[in-house]
Amino acid sequence: MRPGPRVLFVTSEMAPWQKTGGLGDISAALPIALKQAGADVRVLIPAYPALHKAFPKARVVARIPPPGGLLPASRILQAETREGMPLLLLDCPTFFDRPGNPYQTQGRDWPDNAQRFALLARIAALLASTDSPIAWRPHILHCNDWQSGLAPAYLHYVHAGGAATVMTIHNIAFQGLFPENTLSELGLPRKAFVYDGVEFYGQISFLKAGLQFANKITTVSPTYAGEIQRPDLGFGLDGLLRYRKADLEGILNGVDALWNPATDAYLAKHYDAHHLAAKAENRRALAAELGLESDPAAPLLAIVSRLTHQKGMDLVLACADELLTEGEVLTQLVVLGNGERSFEQGFRALAARHPGRVAALIGFDERAAHRIEAGADIFLMPSRFEPCGLNQLYSLRYGTPPVVRATGGLADTVVDCTQQTLSAGTANGFVFASADAGSLLTATRRAIEAWHNRRLWRQLQKTGMSADFSWPKAAAQYLAVYDAAINASGFSPTTAD
Numbered sequence: 001m002r003p004g005p006r007v008l009f010v011t012s013e014m015a016p017w018q019k020t021g022g023l024g025d026i027s028a029a030l031p032i033a034l035k036q037a038g039a040d041v042r043v044l045i046p047a048y049p050a051l052h053k054a055f056p057k058a059r060v061v062a063r064i065p066p067p068g069g070l071l072p073a074s075r076i077l078q079a080e081t082r083e084g085m086p087l088l089l090l091d092c093p094t095f096f097d098r099p100g101n102p103y104q105t106q107g108r109d110w111p112d113n114a115q116r117f118a119l120l121a122r123i124a125a126l127l128a129s130t131d132s133p134i135a136w137r138p139h140i141l142h143c144n145d146w147q148s149g150l151a152p153a154y155l156h157y158v159h160a161g162g163a164a165t166v167m168t169i170h171n172i173a174f175q176g177l178f179p180e181n182t183l184s185e186l187g188l189p190r191k192a193f194v195y196d197g198v199e200f201y202g203q204i205s206f207l208k209a210g211l212q213f214a215n216k217i218t219t220v221s222p223t224y225a226g227e228i229q230r231p232d233l234g235f236g237l238d239g240l241l242r243y244r245k246a247d248l249e250g251i252l253n254g255v256d257a258l259w260n261p262a263t264d265a266y267l268a269k270h271y272d273a274h275h276l277a278a279k280a281e282n283r284r285a286l287a288a289e290l291g292l293e294s295d296p297a298a299p300l301l302a303i304v305s306r307l308t309h310q311k312g313m314d315l316v317l318a319c320a321d322e323l324l325t326e327g328e329v330l331t332q333l334v335v336l337g338n339g340e341r342s343f344e345q346g347f348r349a350l351a352a353r354h355p356g357r358v359a360a361l362i363g364f365d366e367r368a369a370h371r372i373e374a375g376a377d378i379f380l381m382p383s384r385f386e387p388c389g390l391n392q393l394y395s396l397r398y399g400t401p402p403v404v405r406a407t408g409g410l411a412d413t414v415v416d417c418t419q420q421t422l423s424a425g426t427a428n429g430f431v432f433a434s435a436d437a438g439s440l441l442t443a444t445r446r447a448i449e450a451w452h453n454r455r456l457w458r459q460l461q462k463t464g465m466s467a468d469f470s471w472p473k474a475a476a477q478y479l480a481v482y483d484a485a486i487n488a489s490g491f492s493p494t495t496a497d
């Protein structure tokens, strides 16, 4: 086997130490899958308190003086995860020694986010260049979302002869927009502030910088790769993405081995596609834990989500009372999430109006997320847009068929239950097209009706549980993109050997 490329994977989140959403999960799983596929991968991530705590023996491998602008000095610490993944921790206590959410404090963005994540990108570029203070030099610099988006721009403006670059969009709605006057503080030259540089409608856009200068661009599902080229879902970057269309590819995320109902340590009882009866134990345990009435005849709906407009939480709130009060057997609902205050309050109020039948867990709780996926009957994910979506993949794997809107990764992974798809053996959930409460209601009613038909439901569950959303499959596709990026960049791997 030809040795795989050396890859520096830059991220601002990595489960289990730092996670606000899907990026944390992906940054934990994809590097390992790449390594198993033969790549030599290292993950660069800020040394947040949780990482210092997890790796107290991390050793200093580089001391880096202030790299330009007003960016401070930092150190690189090296550690290794239990799975043998080498980590490069960017140690800069003034920027990263802050517990909790990496981007915000008390619901507000940290005022120095531009500087904090410019430093991450700046150091990533340094490590990917011939000026690197460490001997290991990557062939590929793989950037993820706006937090590392400036790295390809630094390679363009500051360092010559750097690695080939890949920019992955996990969510194009978050772009890292900062005022023009931070340009010099970030150590970028004046000439970078142009439309084919880092400028975006009068501001600096970290994500745009990555999309402009990376050799290849990926996003996390084929459908989303098409959608972000459209004005309605491109968030202003659709023109640039249409221009770079030939370099853009959608690669579906995998599901981490941690999400497996046959081995999941959080579950009351393990089960698989051949032992689905045991799933009921999880439902009983969940209902008892949440104070829901024990009523096996009632379907239990579930949501695990950021509580935001993107995720269609307003659509749920708009139809929930109707859904919960109709029919002979009253439906139940559990919601786990946090986000916009109005939605948090809305779900709390919903729970107060339907005591014993609605549970609202406002917060972030990994254990509860697993137990809900296992214990619920039907999963709701009515997103307005969804780059890939992980929770519908988890719910498929946990035999909890999802009701989803036909967008992004949801459209790529959930097959609507119809006569045709049932006969073809592909049906695994319920899909609706239009982002309105009526359409969600109709699709959820279809799901509830199907749930009452035990045979049909078993078929949906088994189809979902047998799907292959594996990381090795995704890793093979990323390796092909890396090859293409190296070819496009003209970067010769031998120069780094």
Ligand code: ADP
Residues within 6 Å of the ligand: 020, 021, 022, 023, 025, 171, 304, 305, 306, 336, 337, 338, 363, 364, 365, 366, 369, 388, 389, 390, 391, 392
């Ligand atoms: P996004 O990254 O847009 O938030 P994804 O579906 O791609 O959405 O990923 C969400 C991830 O975060 C999943 O792993 C999900 O289980 C987790 N998650 C979201 N909200 C919560 C919560 N309140 N508690 C625990 N896990 C959560």
